[in-house]
Amino acid sequence: MGKVLMKGNEVIGESAIKAGCHYFFGYPITPQSELVAYMAKRLPEVGGLFLQAESEVSAINMVYGAASAGVRVMTSSSSPGFSLKQEGISFLAAANLPAVIVNIARGGPGLGNIQPAQSDYFQVTKGGGHGDYYTPVLAPSTLQEIVDLTQEAFRIADQYRTPVILLGDGVLGQMMEPVEFKETSEEMHLFEKDWATTGTVGDGPPKTITSLDLNDVSLEERNRKLQEKYETIKDQEVRVESYKMDDAIYGIVAYGTVARIVKSAVDRAREAGMKVGLIRPISLWPFPSSYIRKLSEQLQLNKLLTVEMSAGQMVEDVRLSVEGIVPVHFYGRNGGVIPTVDEIYQEILKLKYGVMV
Amino acid sequence: MKEEIIIAGFGGQGVMSMGQILTYAGMKEGKEVSWLPSYGPEQRGGTANVSVVISDKTVGSPIIDSPSTVIVLNNPSFEKFEPLVKAGGKLFINSDLVTKKSERIDIEVIDIKATSIADKVGNPRVAGSVILGAYIEKTGIITRDSLITALIQVLGVGKNHLISVNEAAFDAGKNILLENV
Amino acid sequence: MKAVFERTSGLIDRETHYCPGCTHGIIHRLVGEVLEELDALEQTVGVASVGCSVLSYHYFNCDMTQAAHGRAPAVATGLKRVLPKERLIFTYQGDGDLASIGMGEIVHAAARGENITVIFVNNAIYGMTGGQMAPTSLLGQKTATTPEGRAAQTQGLPIRVSEMLATLDGASYIERVSTHDVPHVIKAKKAIKKAFQNQKDEKGFSMVEILSTCPTNWGLNPEESMQWVKDEMVPYYPLGVYKDHSYKGDGV
Numbered sequence: 001m002g003k004v005l006m007k008g009n010e011v012i013g014e015s016a017i018k019a020g021c022h023y024f025f026g027y028p029i030t031p032q033s034e035l036v037a038y039m040a041k042r043l044p045e046v047g048g049l050f051l052q053a054e055s056e057v058s059a060i061n062m063v064y065g066a067a068s069a070g071v072r073v074m075t076s077s078s079s080p081g082f083s084l085k086q087e088g089i090s091f092l093a094a095a096n097l098p099a100v101i102v103n104i105a106r107g108g109p110g111l112g113n114i115q116p117a118q119s120d121y122f123q124v125t126k127g128g129g130h131g132d133y134y135t136p137v138l139a140p141s142t143l144q145e146i147v148d149l150t151q152e153a154f155r156i157a158d159q160y161r162t163p164v165i166l167l168g169d170g171v172l173g174q175m176m177e178p179v180e181f182k183e184t185s186e187e188m189h190l191f192e193k194d195w196a197t198t199g200t201v202g203d204g205p206p207k208t209i210t211s212l213d214l215n216d217v218s219l220e221e222r223n224r225k226l227q228e229k230y231e232t233i234k235d236q237e238v239r240v241e242s243y244k245m246d247d248a249i250y251g252i253v254a255y256g257t258v259a260r261i262v263k264s265a266v267d268r269a270r271e272a273g274m275k276v277g278l279i280r281p282i283s284l285w286p287f288p289s290s291y292i293r294k295l296s297e298q299l300q301l302n303k304l305l306t307v308e309m310s311a312g313q314m315v316e317d318v319r320l321s322v323e324g325i326v327p328v329h330f331y332g333r334n335g336g337v338i339p340t341v342d343e344i345y346q347e348i349l350k351l352k353y354g355v356m357v
Numbered sequence: 358m359k360e361e362i363i364i365a366g367f368g369g370q371g372v373m374s375m376g377q378i379l380t381y382a383g384m385k386e387g388k389e390v391s392w393l394p395s396y397g398p399e400q401r402g403g404t405a406n407v408s409v410v411i412s413d414k415t416v417g418s419p420i421i422d423s424p425s426t427v428i429v430l431n432n433p434s435f436e437k438f439e440p441l442v443k444a445g446g447k448l449f450i451n452s453d454l455v456t457k458k459s460e461r462i463d464i465e466v467i468d469i470k471a472t473s474i475a476d477k478v479g480n481p482r483v484a485g486s487v488i489l490g491a492y493i494e495k496t497g498i499i500t501r502d503s504l505i506t507a508l509i510q511v512l513g514v515g516k517n518h519l520i521s522v523n524e525a526a527f528d529a530g531k532n533i534l535l536e537n538v
Numbered sequence: 539m540k541a542v543f544e545r546t547s548g549l550i551d552r553e554t555h556y557c558p559g560c561t562h563g564i565i566h567r568l569v570g571e572v573l574e575e576l577d578a579l580e581q582t583v584g585v586a587s588v589g590c591s592v593l594s595y596h597y598f599n600c601d602m603t604q605a606a607h608g609r610a611p612a613v614a615t616g617l618k619r620v621l622p623k624e625r626l627i628f629t630y631q632g633d634g635d636l637a638s639i640g641m642g643e644i645v646h647a648a649a650r651g652e653n654i655t656v657i658f659v660n661n662a663i664y665g666m667t668g669g670q671m672a673p674t675s676l677l678g679q680k681t682a683t684t685p686e687g688r689a690a691q692t693q694g695l696p697i698r699v700s701e702m703l704a705t706l707d708g709a710s711y712i713e714r715v716s717t718h719d720v721p722h723v724i725k726a727k728k729a730i731k732k733a734f735q736n737q738k739d740e741k742g743f744s745m746v747e748i749l750s751t752c753p754t755n756w757g758l759n760p761e762e763s764m765q766w767v768k769d770e771m772v773p774y775y776p777l778g779v780y781k782d783h784s785y786k787g788d789g790v
Contacts, residue, residue: 003384005377005380005381005384005390005392023616023619023620025616030396031396049619049620051615051619053612053646054642054643054645054646055642057609057612057642057643058609058612058615058642058643058646059612061605061606061609061612061613061616061643062612062613062615062616062619063616064603064605064606064609064612064613064616065585065603065605065612065613065614065615065616065617065618065619065620066616066617066619066620067616068583068603068613068616068617069583069616069617069620069621071620073616073620087606088606088609091605091606095604114396170396171393171419171420174393174394174396175391175392175393175394175419176377176380176391176392176393177390177391177392177416177419178384178390197583197601197602197603197617198583198601198621198625199580199581199582199583199600199601199621199625200579200580200600200601201580201581202580206550206598206599206600206601206602207601207602208595208601208602208603208604209602209603209604210586210595210602210603210604211604212592212593212604214593257420260416260417260418260419261417261418261420263417263418264417264418267417338420340420340422341417341418341422342422342423
């Protein structure tokens with residue numbers, strides 16, 4: 001297959017279909033609406049089903065039902081709508097149901113605006129809903145990476161029986177870039193779902209899917225198993241990229257859209273002779289903590305700078321990763337404002353020369 | 358080679374399509390490209406703009422702070438983007454619609470009466486293509502053939518009948534630039 | 539000796555957690571019997587809701603999924619839309635779940651003509667949480683959150699769900715029945731059977747509202763509770779068929 005030019009939201013949709021997801025329950029919200037429209041048009045063509053729910057709450061619960069039946073299923077939203085899905089995501093996590101949930105984040109809190117933002121980081125990486133749970137979070141920074149990570153999201157969801165979040169922002173959702181779709185591997189589709197509630201016909205005694213356990217001891221045991229699963233995911237599913245870090249003494253940590261802008265700023269700083277590079281977490285949960293820690297130690301990094309489209313959220317995980325061995329600075333814009341290459345470049349200069357006058 | 362282009366005007370002037378044509382054309386030539394629209398309420402009747410990057414290398418930021426080229430189709434866009442053109446960059450103006458004049462001496466300003474020219478070739482709505490014709494002549498960033506291929510792609514099968522008038526507009530844009538030199 | 543009554547294979551043989559005099563047990567049995575009679579147990583996936591019937595997945599002898607509070611119709615929609623069409627999907631919801639927090643889900647499932655069966659148990663109170671006012675609590679009814687009795691000016695008026703949903707073109711079959719005496723229990727079973735048969739026949743959204751008791755939270759004994767349904771609830775919630783017309787089936 002050759003390269004095609006598509007919008008990020010549409011790339012998510014096509015990638016999901018290529019990953020064997022034939023069911024989508026959606027609700028319109030800017031800036032992810034193109035994904036909903038794309039699925040409405042495309043899914044019937046592949047024999048799948050698109051259904052517009054009456055709310056984000058309903059959409060995530062339709063996902064819960066479809067996931068109970070053992071199919072690959074997806075829903076998507078943007079920040080305020082994503083908040084509404086949190087209850088359902090907690091239920092999915094507790095009931096060990098696989099699903100992929102897309103958040104094309106926008107400026108908040110509240111209704112905020114429709115411009116790009118990364119201020120849902122806490123919400124997606126720290127559980128977000130009630131109870132002790134996490135969801136794997138994948139954060140692509142290019143449209144080609146969306147192709148790969150959407151497929152990975154379904155693989156992780158099925159392998160670990162967990163909801164997985166694909167986190168983008170308005171820029172990734174709205175922009176166009178050439179992408180190339182690849183056929184998915186056979187293994188990708190080989191997950192046995194003998195736990196699904198599909199009617200008992202032909203498969204033995206009744207099955208139950210529930211997140212309820214009124215007995216404290218058995219709920220604790222259930223939660224222990226959940227935590228064990230999370231430990232495995234932390235061990236197996238960390239993804240991170242570094243850029244020009246080989247000889248760096250300053251490291252910038254950024255993800256998603258911001259990582260692209262930082263790359264341009266790093267290039268400019270390198271041209272000016274500064275030894276600076278980018279560390280880009282791709283999985284935000286599990287967070288590449290030990291990678292950042294080891295790199296900081298090996299390179300004896302002088303300073304780290306975290307750049308986000310938020311008031312400072314991922315920076316907390318960066319600080320926890322290095323536990324004080326490296327000072328961690330922060331630069332952020334929020335409310336839909338995108339940091340510019342020049343602003344980030346100035347921040348890099350500050351790392352070296354201190355505060356500019 | 359790296360071109361960072363912002364095209365801005367009213368919604369409905371074809372700003373997004375102009376950006377898409379350049380992006381497709383760049384992709385057809387094997388270049389790295391990105392296309393990023395302004396989106397939301399401003400799409401409906403207000404000013405709209407699109408950022409296009411065409412580069413030999415992987416596109417870093419698709420967001421453009423200091424464009425190498427700006428194409429403006431109305432006064433508000435002129436006010437917003439004229440100051441951002443980077444030194445040595447180019448500013449294309451549809452001077453049928455933009456009354457303001459640039460006083461910058463560190464950029465090249467190309468005034469084109471694009472709507473009048475488009476009217477002469479048969480349809481005032483192809484003013485954007487007049488400017489694109491002038492733009493590729495001026496910068497050499499992509500070939501006319503690639504632009505036509507991209508045009509056909511962006512118009513889609515439903516609008517095949519508009520290919521020839523847009524082609525004529527590209528050529529008229531190129532010619533007006535040659536005449537002015 | 540000839541057996542005249544047997545435990546239905548539609549229910550698992552275990553003690554329920556329901557209070558004495560609560561009619562959930564009767565309604566469970568009716569659903570179980572209907573599924574058995576339709577030879578549908580293997581083809582059925584039930585959706586348990588939140589409330590006293592949250593544990594109904596312990597009792598129904600078929601695959602069960604447990605939904606978040608009020609969301610059973612959405613979960614049922616997800617199941618119904620992705621499983622083979624022979625599968626029968628039902629929700630089992632109380633009045634707090636269906637008519638309060640889940641009003642959006644039930645209205646839209648009905649409006650879509652979702653081909654599912656809804657068993658709506660209306661006992662005019664929140665049972666599981668300890669007897670608070672439900673949207674179906676009657677005027678003057680004393681509950682934990684209306685200690686002086688439900689008053690129209692502060693707590694508003696009870697919702698007649700069947701009448702309301704019957705106004706939707708998408709709803710195919712809606713009937714209100716009761717469980718306060720044997721003749722009514724027999725009628726209730728007929729309605730439940732029809733609601734499942736409709737799904738088999740792909741007629742679309744079917745709901746049976748079943749007036750039910752809550753002796754514990756009403757502060758009445760089982761016998762008084764049956765009487766209260768008859769005397770207080772039936773007059774406000776008249777029994778009968780509110781809709782029996784398949785929008786889809788008639789190709790309107």
